[in-house]
Amino acid sequence: MAEALKVPTMAEYMAEGKKPEVLFWVGCAGSFDDRAKKITKAFVKLLHEAGVDFAVLGTEESCTGDPAKRAGNEFLFQMQAATNIEVLNGYEIKKVVTACPHCFNTLKNEYPALGGNYEVMHHTQFLKTLLNEGKLKVEGGKFKGKRITFHDPCYLGRANGEYEAPRDLLRKLEVELVEMRKCKKNGLCCGAGGGQMFKEPEPGNKDVNIERTEQALETESEIIAAGCPFCNTMMTDGVKNKEKEDSVAVMDVAELIAEAEDL
Amino acid sequence: MQILAQILFVIALVAGIGFFARNIKRVIRNIKLGREIDRSDRSNERFAKMARVAMGQSKMVKRPFAGFLHIIVYVGFIIINIEVLEIIIDGIFGTHRIFSFLGGFYNVLIFSFEILAFLVLVGVIIFWTRRNISHIQRFLARELKGWPKNDANYILYFEMVLMILFLTMNAADYQLQLNGADHYASEAGIMGSFPISQYLLPWMEGLSNSTLIFIERIAWWLHILGILFFLNYLYYSKHLHIILAFPNVYLSKLNPMGELNNLESVKKEVELMMDPNADPFAAPAEGEEDEEPEKFGASDIFDLNQVQLLNAYTCTECGRCTSECPANQTGKKLSPRKIMMDTRDRVEEVGEIINKNGKFEDDGKKLLDDYILREELWACTTCNACVEACPVGIDPLSIIVDMRRYLVMEESAAPNELAIAMTNIENNGAPWPYNQMDRLNWAQEK
Ligand code: SF4
Ligand code: SF4
Numbered sequence: 099m100a101e102a103l104k105v106p107t108m109a110e111y112m113a114e115g116k117k118p119e120v121l122f123w124v125g126c127a128g129s130f131d132d133r134a135k136k137i138t139k140a141f142v143k144l145l146h147e148a149g150v151d152f153a154v155l156g157t158e159e160s161c162t163g164d165p166a167k168r169a170g171n172e173f174l175f176q177m178q179a180a181t182n183i184e185v186l187n188g189y190e191i192k193k194v195v196t197a198c199p200h201c202f203n204t205l206k207n208e209y210p211a212l213g214g215n216y217e218v219m220h221h222t223q224f225l226k227t228l229l230n231e232g233k234l235k236v237e238g239g240k241f242k243g244k245r246i247t248f249h250d251p252c253y254l255g256r257a258n259g260e261y262e263a264p265r266d267l268l269r270k271l272e273v274e275l276v277e278m279r280k281c282k283k284n285g286l287c288c289g290a291g292g293g294q295m296f297k298e299p300e301p302g303n304k305d306v307n308i309e310r311t312e313q314a315l316e317t318e319s320e321i322i323a324a325g326c327p328f329c330n331t332m333m334t335d336g337v338k339n340k341e342k343e344d345s346v347a348v349m350d351v352a353e354l355i356a357e358a359e360d361l
Numbered sequence: 362m363q364i365l366a367q368i369l370f371v372i373a374l375v376a377g378i379g380f381f382a383r384n385i386k387r388v389i390r391n392i393k394l395g396r397e398i399d400r401s402d403r404s405n406e407r408f409a410k411m412a413r414v415a416m417g418q419s420k421m422v423k424r425p426f427a428g429f430l431h432i433i434v435y436v437g438f439i440i441i442n443i444e445v446l447e448i449i450i451d452g453i454f455g456t457h458r459i460f461s462f463l464g465g466f467y468n469v470l471i472f473s474f475e476i477l478a479f480l481v482l483v484g485v486i487i488f489w490t491r492r493n494i495s496h497i498q499r500f501l502a503r504e505l506k507g508w509p510k511n512d513a514n515y516i517l518y519f520e521m522v523l524m525i526l527f528l529t530m531n532a533a534d535y536q537l538q539l540n541g542a543d544h545y546a547s548e549a550g551i552m553g554s555f556p557i558s559q560y561l562l563p564w565m566e567g568l569s570n571s572t573l574i575f576i577e578r579i580a581w582w583l584h585i586l587g588i589l590f591f592l593n594y595l596y597y598s599k600h601l602h603i604i605l606a607f608p609n610v611y612l613s614k615l616n617p618m619g620e621l622n623n624l625e626s627v628k629k630e631v632e633l634m635m636d637p638n639a640d641p642f643a644a645p646a647e648g649e650e651d652e653e654p655e656k657f658g659a660s661d662i663f664d665l666n667q668v669q670l671l672n673a674y675t676c677t678e679c680g681r682c683t684s685e686c687p688a689n690q691t692g693k694k695l696s697p698r699k700i701m702m703d704t705r706d707r708v709e710e711v712g713e714i715i716n717k718n719g720k721f722e723d724d725g726k727k728l729l730d731d732y733i734l735r736e737e738l739w740a741c742t743t744c745n746a747c748v749e750a751c752p753v754g755i756d757p758l759s760i761i762v763d764m765r766r767y768l769v770m771e772e773s774a775a776p777n778e779l780a781i782a783m784t785n786i787e788n789n790g791a792p793w794p795y796n797q798m799d800r801l802n803w804a805q806e807k
Contacts, residue, residue, distance in 0.1 A: 105804035124800075126791040135803040142804075156801035160790030168743045169779050170658065170765030172624045174787055176631040184635075207620035212628070252744040257619025283749055287687040292743030296782035296792055300740040303692030310687075 103142050107156040108189045118153040120224075121186070123196035123205065126161050127327035133334065134327035140356040141197050141221055147361060148233040152195075158185050162204040169293035176212065179204075183214035197221040197352060199253035199326045200291075206258070220254055222264040222325050222351050229270065238272035239358035246273040247319040248351075249310065249333060250285035251326035264325045264351045271358055273321075278313045286310050288332035295328050311336025315346065322348045363455050370452035370585075377589030384596035388605075388674055391712040394721075398666040400612045407611045410754075415610040420752040424681070427491070430484040434520070437481035438603070441527070444474050448585050457544055458534075461552035471553035475531065479557045482524040489517045499680030504699040509678055512598050519594070523587050530580035532561035533573045542570045545577075602677040606753040609675040612668050613754030618745045621762055626655040627770075658766025661727040662708050665763060672755040673704035682747035682757055688740040695740035697747035697757035703732035704760060729764055738764050739776055 111118055122145065127134040145152050163178030186194075194216045196202050206218035219227075228234035246268060254260050261282045268275050280286040289299070289306025299305055311333055314322045322337070324330045327350075334348045349357075400407075413419045418435065422428035447460045461467050492500050492513055505513075535555045537545035565573060595601045602609075659665050682697040683689050689696050707728045715721050729735075741761045748756050768774045775783065782792040790797040 102805050102807065105801065107801070124803075126793070129800045129803060130791055130793055130795045135806070138803055154801065157798050159800055160797060161786045161792060163786070165792050166783050166786055167621060168762070168765075169775060169783065170762065170767070170769035171775070171783050172627045172657065172766055173631070173770060174783055176623065176627050177634070178786065178790075180631055180635050203617075203619040207617050208623060211623050252742070252746075253619050256745045256749050258617050284685065284746075286690075287742045287744035287746065289687060289691075289742055292741050293779050293782070294742050297739075297776050297778040299691075300688070300693045300695070300736050302688070302740075306687045306691050306742065309691050 106153045108153045119151040120193045122152045125198035125201045137350040141352040143361040148228045162201045164200040164204045179212045193217045195219045195224040199251040203253040226263045236270040242272045245319045246321045247317045248323045276317045288329040290328035307332035307336040392670045395667040395670040411611040415606045433480045433484045437477035468554040475557040478524045485520045499684040526580045526584040528558045532558035533577035536565035599678045605675040610754040657770035659763035660729040660767045676701040681750040685746040685750040693740040695737040700757045
């Protein structure tokens, strides 16, 4: 794709006196991390494809405060929340979609008590609705019959009880969906949550992402599907560590759908 | 002679129950050392969850073998308690099998008690081998060395002995009834049905009635004294869960697992900071001057809330949490079970000081560092696997987060890289050192 993506901002909408149907909350990883940016773009393409009227906050977006809160810095978290809520409420946002389960959890569960009440969806949930409404086509294409396993992000799965939306989408791709021995409610963390992403692990005999990657490799899948930019990084590192990057890809559910549609 | 036995029985009963009441009062007093927390909402949902998880043991069966055995022991325990009721009434009034007027139904009851007692015996023996012979990881962890391991075994021995006494008592009783002994035999025929203890009869047959009465009485007394002793052992043991599991599940968190509470104390300060009209140098409002600023997070049990302390007393030390913990699985020091055991040990230590002095006097120790290490706290990924795994609704993660809050907000003691990430969030709105103004650059990148 040569041309740049069209990504409208809330400020632009405001200037035209319009309101989008949904705000796409990109998140820090989705904005800055090279791997996660690809997921962001894939998701934007899907939004365009489905004709969704959306906007992003762009430079007005700031970290939700999730890593700060989970590291124990409630102050910083609430400062971030207050700032973000001011912006979101200023634009009278009603509905938010995000490709990051950490942002999803924080916006959905922790902002309401601080004055931020929105309908918040994870991108896999949103894509599933688009699919159900017939706005988005999800079909096999190049992934048809491929062996794929899905790694449950803790903050989508256990934390919020959503196990089926990403799996439903994958089934629509007509892949051979195989489960790891630890999945859904019992899924093993990738090792990034709770601020671990930003620090060295404590002494132990293995890294968590290696353990989880081993479980994924046991399924002999060609693709490890993820639904979180941090899980994606951890699993990608794990696959590299096992020198399997030539045979096993780590991809976000949104990327799989976009690629299947050749977007 | 008979009346003396009745008096002795009543004394034992009153002492046993009285001592138990004192212990329970202590548990309640100790739990109240924690901060108050309101869980009086959504009572229907809470009852439903209690029925499902505590009564219905829904999480126990996630591990089918251990879960199945546990259900046998649990059902056996509850049902056999009906028999204890009869034993107590017989003991007080000097009667023999007072419920036998129930006739056929009584036979069914005794029949099922015997079957259950046997199954419990088998279950408990398997539990013992699992703990002591078949190297099961979660029973070998460092936090189980010493007392916790002994505690677990004592409970199992206890249950074995109680069940054997119960069956022996029934066997001797049955033989006495067959012999037509006074006080035991009844015109109406044999009272009770003895599917298991009948197999003990070959040992009873040749014995004289007085020997049989002696055996029956000894077994009867040891059985009931054993139960009274066991009742009082609970307080010192992980076995307290047989009572506390119910309130604990009832009071457990109903909100999505991912939701952490928002600290109210912080909320006030942030509101003040964000409010352009607030005067940061204003004198504190009337009556607020001498209030000590609220402490953020937890460094000792006093800073935890009452549900967290109840959690600690409820913990069965089963280790299901720890065996699911990603940090523990990869060899880190963190073990959510240990977090709960440490919390209980510290509450007990504080409770002992209060027992001695009438009030708490600083002993120079606290939960942080003296029990729970920083290294443990920082290894947590907040994945909630421990919370999901716990069969009795315990939330070890909430304690970990509260202690991290203390470390970060009171001591500024976050690991260095985390501190940097937080500074980045503060300055650029992202955990990495990127400029917030570049946040939309990805849209232009090809
Ligand atoms: S939340 Fe923390 S303590 Fe609990 S299982 Fe996950 S990493 Fe372990
Ligand atoms: S916290 Fe729950 S799962 Fe963990 S040891 Fe205690 S009872 Fe078992």
